[in-house]
Amino acid sequence: MIRVSNIKVPLGFNFGDLKGLCFRQLKIPEKSLISVKLSRKSVDARRKNDVHFIVSVDIVAKGEQKLLKQLKNAAPIEEFTYEIPQVTVEKSPVVVGFGPAGMFAALVLAMAGAKPIVLERGQDVDSRVKSVKNFQSGGMLNPESNVQFGEGGAGTFSDGKLTTGIKDKRIQTILKWLVEFGAPEEIAYLAKPHIGTDKLRDTVKNLRKRVIELGGDVRFEAKFDGYTTDNGCITSVSYTDSEGSHTIETDNVILATGHSARDVFEMLHDKNVDMSQKNFAVGMRIEHLRSCIDKAMYGDFAGHPALKAADYKLAIHLPDGRALYTFCMCPGGEVVAASSEEGRLAVNGMSYFARDSVNSNSALLVNVTPEDFGSDHPLAGMYFQREIEEKAFIAGGTDYSAPVILVGDFLEDRLSVEFGRVQPSYRPKVKFTMPQDYLPDFICRSIKAGIVEMGRKIKGFDDKDAVLTGVESRSSSPVRINRGENLESLSVGGLFPCGEGAGYAGGIVSAAVDGMKCAEAVLRRI
Ligand SMILES: Cc1cc2nc3c(=O)[nH]c(=O)nc-3n(C[C@H](O)[C@H](O)[C@H](O)COP(=O)(O)OP(=O)(O)OC[C@H]3O[C@@H](n4cnc5c(N)ncnc54)[C@H](O)[C@@H]3O)c2cc1C
Structure with a gap:
């Protein structure tokens, strides 16, 4: 497969006719073209009298080597496959927080057969929407389920912009999975993709369903409030729900509680967890x-x-x-x-x-x-x-x-x-x-x-x-929960500070990438 980049097309271009673009503009002979797909589309509005699209297309054709020599801005590409090892676990890893970091961590762990248990202090997305609407209409703030807290995390009531400053191969996989869970297909090729809060809500729900189908357990209105250690390593976490206090024995905890979980920062500080200003x-x-x-x-x-x-x-x-x-x-x-x-x-x-x-x-x-x-x-x-x-x-x-x-x-x-x-x-x-x-x-x-x-x-x-x-005031975390090369907290073995709240991400995509990285680190430790 080859990618041809930087092709200028007018605003009125018919994107249903990409083959025509290959024949007419790129001069690829009709008989050698096997398939063509849009891989990037951006608006070039630098000159206000000539606003147009710049696109890239991925082409499968006979004689690709010849085309590579013939076409300007053409390069070979290989599709990236995200490999997930399979494991069996005695004690489920726990993921705290079901924002982008926690969701993608839980998904990877579930796909690996690790049967994660997810604790999320806020409500499931449908109940959460009601709480947020009530607050926006002048009702009471629900401090446990609001624009920051609840299924999907801070990103659920967002623009759903998927632009990020980081470069990471996992991003392709994240976009692919988001489309599978209901995000618009265009996010796979737009230079500035966004989902929108309306489509995000269903996407998040479908992701949760997949985690559960794969053996995961997602508990809403379940607020993580402590953990125990032995020899400096995590041995259990505790949480509170409407029925009272509970304990889960575990060796691995991904802590993806976001930048607004100030009570979590305070609890970690009380336990002398290594943190720094940011x-x-x-x-x-x-x-x-x-x-x-x-x-x-x-x-x-x-x-x-x-x-x-x-x-x-x-x-x-x-x-x-x-x-x-x-x-x-x-x-x-x-x-x-x-x-x-x-x-x-x-x-x-x-x-x-x-x-x-x-x-x-x-x-x-x-x-x-x-x-x-x-x-x-x-x-x-x-x-x-x-x-x-x-x-x-x-x-x-x-x-x-x-x-x-x-x-x-x-x-x-x-x-x-x-x-x-x-x-x-x-x-x-x-x-x-x-x-x-x-x-x-x-x-x-x-x-x-x-x-x-x-x-x-x-x-x-x-x-x-x-x-x-x-x-x-909440553009990013004011704190970093310091971690080592294995992504574990410098203070507690088996505790993986993750995502934006831990200071390792800023935005939906980078939080999701960090969630996947922490899940990979847990899988290496199991
Ligand atoms: C209104 C709004 C719009 C935004 N728009 C965009 C955008 O368009 N594009 C973009 O890239 N970024 C956007 N962001 C930022 C983006 O949402 C965050 O960067 C991202 O959600 C961080 O992901 P995270 O998983 O690290 O944390 P969060 O999304 O904050 O998720 C943390 C989760 O942990 C849960 N939690 C916290 N404490 C506990 C506890 N004690 N027990 C159990 N669960 C707990 C919370 O309820 C929450 O669901 C927006 C943020 C907001 C608020």
Whole structure:
């Protein structure tokens, strides 16, 4: 098989006619072509008067060696097969947390015949959707099942973006499995794939069903709260559910509890588990009209039926050494209430597969380093986050209304009094507040300076009517649970800190990759 990359095609191209592309554009003789499949598709909008697609195709043909010489940008490819060893176990490994890291760890262990037991503090996805809807409609926050906690983890109520900065062969396998479990087939070839919260919910459910079919045991509303060791190695874990406290004897635990399980960080610290401080970022969500972002990115091609809502990525390095950058951009998406603790407010962004909501949003973040925490306590970054979230809760009026301000007013240092063209999407409610009431000065200063710069890069980014919603405080983990080369905790044998909460991933795909790596490490130890 050979891959031909970097082929320019117009927006109106008929993707059902890839063979035609091979005959006409690549001049491959009709009789030698056996099969062709799309392997990558991206939008090139660098020149606003010539927006088009750039694609790669994977071709099986007679005389591939000759084609390799004849075609520009052609290279041989081999499909990667993910091999899973088969094992028999006396004691099941335990996976704590059923977010992307825990799900893919459990899947690999189940495929290996290791019969994992999964403990997830939140609800199954259908019950979780009800809890989240209730909270967004002004009901009570369920601290155990919300946008951070529950089946599918933090990613379930997300944009479901599958872009990642890491390179790892396992990513192909993750995308393939996600498609098998119901994700749209296009994620296998889009340069910037995304699933959307609606399709993610079914995908996650189907993955769970497969784990159970393969002998795994998935327990919801089962909160991990402790473990025992002997000679420095894990011997059991304990958890609590509606029926009381339970113990599971085990030699291997994958701890994939995410960055919001602050009680888990505290428990590990009390048990002297080796952890360290880590950089993260804090800021606000910025919301524009989707039509304005589409126009700024696609020019006159905005609204073309072949184009989806436009995304962007911006970064500004400020003179004081700080950086302001956009993160987790959600085209045609919504700002969501992402709190998981009572009396603390956090926001994030999500979208549906269609990405057709009125607004587009992204996080506008400033990097925060241990020097900002004012303490060398390993959990100081977490306490820093908590303090900001508490202030945001109070600034919003203590009923989970999010503090908001218009960009124009923020730049002029005055409180907003009414919305302009952009209506905020956050629910249940919002309240006009000065960001200085809940964010440290250096973050406000950096955002202010950076927005103006960003407006020079994307027309209208500094639109006075754009809405800033706070506070985006959970962009990544404030803590790293240190592990050795075998991926075990430096303090506890058989304990595998995993995924974003452990500080080894940032996003759905990298968390899933880390879950697979930890499962492989457990299989080597069994
Ligand atoms: C609203 C939102 C939108 C996002 N959008 C994107 C996106 O588009 N693309 C992207 O790549 N990333 C996105 N992210 C980030 C992404 O979701 C995370 O990086 C990813 O989910 C981390 O995976 P994880 O498995 O390490 O942890 P998590 O997903 O946080 O999963 C941890 C799980 O552990 C469970 N848990 C915690 N404590 C316990 C306990 N004591 N006992 C039992 N279970 C426990 C939790 O309930 C949770 O289900 C988004 C995050 C949010 C909140």
